[in-house]
Amino acid sequence: xxxxxxxxxxxxxxxxxxxxxxxxxxxxxxxxxxxxxxxxxxxxxxxxxxxxxxxxxxxxxxxxxxxxxxxxxxxxxxxxxxxxxxxxxxxxxxxxxxxxxxxxxxxxxxxxxxxxxxxxxxxxxxxxxxxxxxxxxxxxxxxxxxxxxxxxxxxxxxxxxxxxxxxxxxxxxxxxxxxxxxxxxxxxxxxxxxxxxxxxxxxxxxxxxxxxxxxxxxxxxxxxxxxxxxxxxxxxxxxxxxxxxxxxxxxxxxxxxxxxxxxxxxxxxxxxxxxxxxxxxxxxxxxxxxxxxxxxxxxxxxxxxxxxxxxxxxxxxxxxxxxxxxxxxxxxxxxxxxxxxxxxxxxxxxxxxxxxxxxxxxxxxxxxxxxxxxxxxxxxxxxxxxxxxxxxxxxxxxxxxxxxxxxxxxxxxxxxxxxxxxxxxxxxxxxxxxxxxxx
Numbered sequence: 001x002x003x004x005x006x007x008x009x010x011x012x013x014x015x016x017x018x019x020x021x022x023x024x025x026x027x028x029x030x031x032x033x034x035x036x037x038x039x040x041x042x043x044x045x046x047x048x049x050x051x052x053x054x055x056x057x058x059x060x061x062x063x064x065x066x067x068x069x070x071x072x073x074x075x076x077x078x079x080x081x082x083x084x085x086x087x088x089x090x091x092x093x094x095x096x097x098x099x100x101x102x103x104x105x106x107x108x109x110x111x112x113x114x115x116x117x118x119x120x121x122x123x124x125x126x127x128x129x130x131x132x133x134x135x136x137x138x139x140x141x142x143x144x145x146x147x148x149x150x151x152x153x154x155x156x157x158x159x160x161x162x163x164x165x166x167x168x169x170x171x172x173x174x175x176x177x178x179x180x181x182x183x184x185x186x187x188x189x190x191x192x193x194x195x196x197x198x199x200x201x202x203x204x205x206x207x208x209x210x211x212x213x214x215x216x217x218x219x220x221x222x223x224x225x226x227x228x229x230x231x232x233x234x235x236x237x238x239x240x241x242x243x244x245x246x247x248x249x250x251x252x253x254x255x256x257x258x259x260x261x262x263x264x265x266x267x268x269x270x271x272x273x274x275x276x277x278x279x280x281x282x283x284x285x286x287x288x289x290x291x292x293x294x295x296x297x298x299x300x301x302x303x304x305x306x307x308x309x310x311x312x313x314x315x316x317x318x319x320x321x322x323x324x325x326x327x328x329x330x331x332x333x334x335x336x337x338x339x340x341x342x343x344x345x346x347x348x349x350x351x352x353x354x355x356x357x358x359x360x361x362x363x364x365x366x367x368x369x370x371x372x373x374x375x376x377x378x379x380x381x382x383x384x385x386x387x388x389x390x391x392x393x394x395x396x397x398x399x400x401x402x403x404x405x406x407x408x409x410x411x412x413x414x415x416x417x418x419x420x421x422x423x424x425x426x427x428x429x430x431x432x433x434x435x436x437x438x439x
Contacts, residue, residue: 027043069094090108125141327365
């Protein structure tokens with residue numbers, strides 16, 4: 001091996017392989033004769049490599065001596081160098097493996113089977129696609145959108161497979177509306193996540209009982225025994241699916257306090273509409289309720305002094321609206337109670353105040369609390385990190401807005417998991433992620 005080939009082999013960076021030739025090629029596939037530096041502008045560099053060590057099976061990684069068939073030359077896209085696109089050219093062999101009894105194509109060190117990009121290129125594309133649309137990454141490297149998308153998915157699958165398995169104890173369940181323009185039969189998807197990490201673990205189409213049971217039935221008895229609780233909103237199909245699944249009788253069902261509080265906010269908003277619909281001249285002089293909606297729905301401590309004074313003036317004209325607002329604020333404090341006893345006493349006080357109420361919105365709030373009483377009380381006992389459910393929805397919206405939608409939800413699930421785990425925070429994390437390409 002000459003000095004030039006040795007330098008190229010060191011740059012190539014794979015043991016057991018050598019660079020036996022290198023040339024520049026134009027966009028139309030013709031070799032470029034280099035007479036001066038300007039002759040290579042816009043040309044790609046092709047590295048012709050050959051194997052120095054014994055071939056290995058791509059399925060079981062065993063060394064194989066017997067060659068079954070010699071195939072033609074193939075190319076793999078590699079990382080660009082000095083402004084030039086780089087391709088690796090090699091003629092692989094189909095070998096006879098005595099260990100697994102198959103005749104696969106031999107393993108190459110730089111790429112996975114049935115892939116036409118090197119692993120290190122795939123991981124660099126995944127790093128860039130984490131912060132910009134796939135279309136921009138494709139334009140940056142001169143690749144097609146589909147090529148970058150497949151390369152990124154392969155890199156994320158490799159990253160996901162390298163992670164140690166986690167014990168699933170706290171499960172978050174939520175539905176996501178796909179939009180009116182979506183062409184799927186189901187307009188909702190069910191997202192199952194690990195509340196301890198905030199990462200999604202499963203996506204199913206629809207939000208009915210059988211959809212969630214599809215995932216629940218895929219769990220082993222040991223996995224079901226380790227689950228301590230399920231956190232969700234107040235959609236009735238999800239608790240029904242859990243209670244109908246054997247092996248989950250011990251698991252607690254906890255309602256997300258965000259959605260529980262939303263019922264009280266909706267009740268207050270309906271009460272506000274009824275009050276201002278029958279408003280007298282005093283209330284009408286305040287604007288008929290226009291601009292006061294968010295003052296009523298916002299927490300008291302989040303209003304400044306002038307807004308609090310305006311609310312006091314508003315309540316002085318209507319005591320029913322004042323009682324509804326007081327119930328809403330008291331309900332907020334009850335949901336933040338530190339113990340089960342404190343929450344039980346607080347819920348009992350609210351139920352007494354709304355039990356015989358003639359105002360329909362407050363009566364509906366009373367019935368809602370009674371129907372979901374156990375799941376609300378379980379919130380004080382377990383206190384799961386339910387905020388991660390809504391954070392996952394925000395990450396979903398960010399990804400969908402950046403890419404203008406996704407058709408492959410398994411690919412979206414991988415990107416959501418990667419975005420939630422945040423494995424790339426600094427230069428060291430980038431190096432660790434790129435190093436997975438050599439594994």
